[in-house]
Amino acid sequence: MKEKLVLIGNGMAGVRTIEEILDRDPDRYQITIIGEEKYPNYNRIMLSNVLQKKMTVSEIITNPLEWYEENQIELINHDPAVHMDTTNKKITTQSGKEISYDKCILATGSRAFILPVDGAQLPGVVGFRTIDDTENMLEASQKYQKAVVIGGGLLGLEAAKGLLDQGMDVTVVHLEKWLMETQLDEKAGKMLQADLEKQGLKFLMEKATQKILGDNRVTGLAFSDGTTIETDMVVMSIGIRSETTLARTTTIEVNRGIVVDDFMKTNVPDVFAVGECAEHNGNVYGLVAPLFEQGKVLADVLTGKEAKPYQGSTTFTSLKVSGCDLYSAGNIRETEGINSIEAFDGINYTYKKIFVRENQVVGVVLYGDTSEGNRYYNILKKNESIEEYTPVSLLHMVGEEASADVSEWPDDEVICGCNGIDKGTIMTAINEKDLTSVADVTKHTKAGGSCGKCKSVIGDVLAYALGGEVVSAPTGICGCTDLTRDQIVTQIYAKKLTSSDEVYRELNFTNPEGCPKCRPAINFYLNVAWPKEHEDEKESRYVNERLYANIQNDGTFSVIPRMRGGKTNPQQLLLIAKVAEKYDVPMVKVTGSQRIGLYGVKKEDLPKIWEELDMKAAGAYAKAVRSVKTCVGANFCRFGTQDSMGLGIKLEQRYEFIDTPHKFKMGVSACPRSCVESGVKDFGIIGVENGFQIYIGGNGGTEVKEAVLLTTVETEQEVIDICGAMLQYYRETGIYAERTAPWIERIGFEVVKEVLLNPEKRQELLAALDQAVEGRRGNPWDEVVEDNKTRQELYTVGRA
Amino acid sequence: MEKILVGQLAELAPRMGKEIIVGEQKIAVFRLSDNRVKAIENVCPHKQGPLAEGTVSGEYVFCPLHDYKINLNDGQVQEPDEGCVRAYETIVEEDLVYVMV
Numbered sequence: 001m002k003e004k005l006v007l008i009g010n011g012m013a014g015v016r017t018i019e020e021i022l023d024r025d026p027d028r029y030q031i032t033i034i035g036e037e038k039y040p041n042y043n044r045i046m047l048s049n050v051l052q053k054k055m056t057v058s059e060i061i062t063n064p065l066e067w068y069e070e071n072q073i074e075l076i077n078h079d080p081a082v083h084m085d086t087t088n089k090k091i092t093t094q095s096g097k098e099i100s101y102d103k104c105i106l107a108t109g110s111r112a113f114i115l116p117v118d119g120a121q122l123p124g125v126v127g128f129r130t131i132d133d134t135e136n137m138l139e140a141s142q143k144y145q146k147a148v149v150i151g152g153g154l155l156g157l158e159a160a161k162g163l164l165d166q167g168m169d170v171t172v173v174h175l176e177k178w179l180m181e182t183q184l185d186e187k188a189g190k191m192l193q194a195d196l197e198k199q200g201l202k203f204l205m206e207k208a209t210q211k212i213l214g215d216n217r218v219t220g221l222a223f224s225d226g227t228t229i230e231t232d233m234v235v236m237s238i239g240i241r242s243e244t245t246l247a248r249t250t251t252i253e254v255n256r257g258i259v260v261d262d263f264m265k266t267n268v269p270d271v272f273a274v275g276e277c278a279e280h281n282g283n284v285y286g287l288v289a290p291l292f293e294q295g296k297v298l299a300d301v302l303t304g305k306e307a308k309p310y311q312g313s314t315t316f317t318s319l320k321v322s323g324c325d326l327y328s329a330g331n332i333r334e335t336e337g338i339n340s341i342e343a344f345d346g347i348n349y350t351y352k353k354i355f356v357r358e359n360q361v362v363g364v365v366l367y368g369d370t371s372e373g374n375r376y377y378n379i380l381k382k383n384e385s386i387e388e389y390t391p392v393s394l395l396h397m398v399g400e401e402a403s404a405d406v407s408e409w410p411d412d413e414v415i416c417g418c419n420g421i422d423k424g425t426i427m428t429a430i431n432e433k434d435l436t437s438v439a440d441v442t443k444h445t446k447a448g449g450s451c452g453k454c455k456s457v458i459g460d461v462l463a464y465a466l467g468g469e470v471v472s473a474p475t476g477i478c479g480c481t482d483l484t485r486d487q488i489v490t491q492i493y494a495k496k497l498t499s500s501d502e503v504y505r506e507l508n509f510t511n512p513e514g515c516p517k518c519r520p521a522i523n524f525y526l527n528v529a530w531p532k533e534h535e536d537e538k539e540s541r542y543v544n545e546r547l548y549a550n551i552q553n554d555g556t557f558s559v560i561p562r563m564r565g566g567k568t569n570p571q572q573l574l575l576i577a578k579v580a581e582k583y584d585v586p587m588v589k590v591t592g593s594q595r596i597g598l599y600g601v602k603k604e605d606l607p608k609i610w611e612e613l614d615m616k617a618a619g620a621y622a623k624a625v626r627s628v629k630t631c632v633g634a635n636f637c638r639f640g641t642q643d644s645m646g647l648g649i650k651l652e653q654r655y656e657f658i659d660t661p662h663k664f665k666m667g668v669s670a671c672p673r674s675c676v677e678s679g680v681k682d683f684g685i686i687g688v689e690n691g692f693q694i695y696i697g698g699n700g701g702t703e704v705k706e707a708v709l710l711t712t713v714e715t716e717q718e719v720i721d722i723c724g725a726m727l728q729y730y731r732e733t734g735i736y737a738e739r740t741a742p743w744i745e746r747i748g749f750e751v752v753k754e755v756l757l758n759p760e761k762r763q764e765l766l767a768a769l770d771q772a773v774e775g776r777r778g779n780p781w782d783e784v785v786e787d788n789k790t791r792q793e794l795y796t797v798g799r800a
Numbered sequence: 801m802e803k804i805l806v807g808q809l810a811e812l813a814p815r816m817g818k819e820i821i822v823g824e825q826k827i828a829v830f831r832l833s834d835n836r837v838k839a840i841e842n843v844c845p846h847k848q849g850p851l852a853e854g855t856v857s858g859e860y861v862f863c864p865l866h867d868y869k870i871n872l873n874d875g876q877v878q879e880p881d882e883g884c885v886r887a888y889e890t891i892v893e894e895d896l897v898y899v900m901v
Contacts (some may be wrong), residue, residue, distance in 0.1 A: 044852045071891070082826055114813075151841075443880060444879070444880045445880060446880060497826075511858070512855065512858065513815075513833060513856075513857040514857055515855075515859045515862070516854075516855040516857075516862045516867060519855060519857070531876065538813070538816070539814065539815035539816050539855075539856065540855075542855070542864070543853040543854070543864045546816075546853075547853070551850075551864055551865070553848060553854060553865065554845065554848070555848065555850040555853075586844055646876065728841045792811065793811065793812075793813045793816070794813070794816070796818075797818075797819045797820070797821060798818060798819065798820035798821065798829075799820070799821050799822075800805070800820065
């Protein structure tokens with residue numbers, strides 16, 4: 001027989017506790033839930049959205065009836081528990097049902113506090129706690145004109161806004177000087193009031209209600225200062241009181257709420273309490289986060305897991321009224337020892353105030369812009385010292401926003417999308433293997449080892465895992481050295497190192513033959529530094545660049561012939577078709593950059609296909625100048641202003657087969673419609689009536705970056721020259737595998753612009769480029785076809 | 801065991817692999833920078849990548865598909881990845897390279 005667990009209260013705290021128990025041990029208990037309301041479990045917080053007609057009742061149901069069925073939970077609904085016998089462990093409901101229990105959870109929640117004044121029982125005086133209350137208010141709003149909400153707290157204001165949205169004339173009556181006085185300081189409270197007044201709410205501040213007027217139904221209010229107000233309806237929203245009626249009929253200790261210890265146990269064996277009805281350490285919480293924290297502790301206790309004692313909660317609030325963004329957390333009173341930092345932006349009408357005690361944030365109030373709420377909350381919760389932060393900073397640069405906080409991410413949040421590595425896996429690896437750098441994490445988990453976009457996030461996870469210890473970013477280009485690209489290149493010049501072996505030896509790489517990361521990089525730097533002296537090292541190139549074909553996932557290769565500017569002709573198409581048929585090519589596809597690719601070619605067939613195609617390689621396999629995309633341009637298009645195809649072909653011809661730190665993509669459009677997407681090209685041209693706009697540093701792909709307008713020039717020759725100068729500047733200063741967008745960001749756009757637009761420097765770079773690539777720009781396919789030794793060495797398979 | 805002739809040492813490019821097919825077995829033969837010759841199965845245990853096309857560093861090869869690092873002596877995949885491929889004995893006699901299959 002399973003033990004019987006009875007939950008009294010079908011609300012958020014209790015049902016969440018049951019969910020947590022089911023997560024831990026779904027078969028442990030036979031569960032019964034007793035509820036007063038006629039609905040299944042719903043999200044009470046969203047009632048104000050229902051009142052504001054932003055959501056429907058069915059949308060706020062969190063656990064529909066099927067959930068109870070699926071989990072074999074008996075639901076006794078619309079039938080409150082009225083008696084509890086803790087000796088015989090029995091509960092009686094209003095309809096007379098008797099339910100026995102082995103363990104019982106009290107989660108009876110709370111009720112709206114109704115002011116004990118004359119007339120409080122009159123029809124038309126309501127609380128705002130349940131779906132029924134909400135529906136009553138909606139109904140009343142159709143019949144009546146005027147409403148008064150007593151209480152300018154969170155719930156009162158949400159109720160008032162809801163009624164206002166239904167077309168009522170709404171006045172909020174508040175006892176204190178400013179609204180939401182427990183969550184806001186005076187300034188934020190007044191800002192809120194001003195915003196709400198703009199939306200049409202009326203306020204009577206510092207008014208104490210003495211009497212509710214009316215004979216059969218409410219007609220008005222009388223205040224202690226002798227004034228009165230007419231109204232058709234009163235919403236009491238001055239606070240909540242724990243619902244403890246049932247508990248009080250037993251020997252369970254009740255104070256303001258049902259008294260529980262750190263494990264949510266009451267003084268009576270096998271009876272527990274969670275949520276708004278529970279009092280822990282003198283605190284009763286009326287917010288949702290603490291309820292859920294309590295539920296977790298109780299679930300651990302009830303499933304025999306080692307439970308961490310509940311130690312109270314730090315709470316935060318935000319208001320669900322559009323146009324009034326506010327956020328409040330922690331202690332927001334300046335008492336002895338607590339000082340504050342505040343910032344008011346009268347232009348954007350935003351306000352921030354941070355409360356600090358002994359260098360630690362203890363409270364925060366935000367008004368107008370709450371985007372940083374989570375960040376401050378984490379600082380607060382972690383008791384972080386604020387010494388590392390700038391306390392006041394005005395007008396710092398746009399774009400310095402704090403990154404999303406990884407500490408808040410769940411363990412199953414995928415950090416590295418390429419390899420499917422989640423936060424939990426990374427955290428485990430960091431802890432178990434004492435990892436201290438991003439490179440270590442990559443080595444042990446693969447996260448960050450593919451596209452690398454997630455490296456900064458891995459850094460954040462690392463910092464979080466190591467308790468905020470500053471992680472020294474790895475400076476070396478790979479695991480084989482601590483040297484940076486600049487240090488290596490400087491030494492290559494200074495010591496005149498002309499081969500990889502020398503670099504590895506002289507610069508004391510820990511791995512004497514390097515790794516797949518540094519080998520191609522060093523080879524590239526040497527090629528740029530010593531174009532004549534250094535002999536390109538095939539064994540250091542990645543297979544694609546060694547074989548002039550892209551390796552595919554099954555070990556076959558692709559063949560992509562060059563079609564400058566994306567322009568082809570019937571002869572080429574016939575040849576491609578013939579070859580594809582003859583060699584049984586499994587896939588023929590138009591590529592992303594306007595070329596035709598043959599996919600699934602066997603390595604041994606590559607030289608034969610190249611020979612028969614008699615076309616040049618498109619270079620689609622290389623970190624190099626790629627094919628140039630063009631639109632059809634002025635020759636055919638009614639919008640075209642320039643011969644984009646012609647210019648694209650010239651650019652391609654002029655710079656094809658030149659190695660660059662990463663692929664270098666170009667596009668030429670003949671008008672601002674930019675059909676070739678010049679805005680995401682490393683070098684993008686847009687033809688206009690008076691010439692050519694040149695955009696640089698646009699990248700599609702892993703990290704999308706929009707290209708920036710460099711200049712507008714009048715002639716094609718200027719476009720071509722600026723392109724060449726940029727190529728060489730990128731070759732000379734780029735980090736291997738760094739795209740142009742991060743390169744420009746690193747060097748500085750203004751610096752790049754100055755260099756490229758200075759005619760002298762441009763000519764110097766162009767000359768350097770031509771010298772460097774002289775004799776190195778032949779069609780590599782031809783070279784293989786003509787060179788028997790290479791063919792034999794690299795393109796054959798031995799058979800025995 | 802059969803002694804299979806791969807070819808002359810001079811026909812193998814240093815630090816580049818060559819695929820040899822013996823019956824059903826695909827074998828990757830590597831000439832290291834110190835002219836020793838190593839042979840392992842030419843199929844990466846991860847996604848069947850052709851190891852002969854990988855980057856050779858010292859006594860290791862890195863699979864060209866996803867960078868698995870494999871010891872050329874014993875075929876063992878290095879951490880954090882797991883697995884192993886078969887390693888073959890090689891013999892170099894008077895400039896001729898053989899693999900024991």
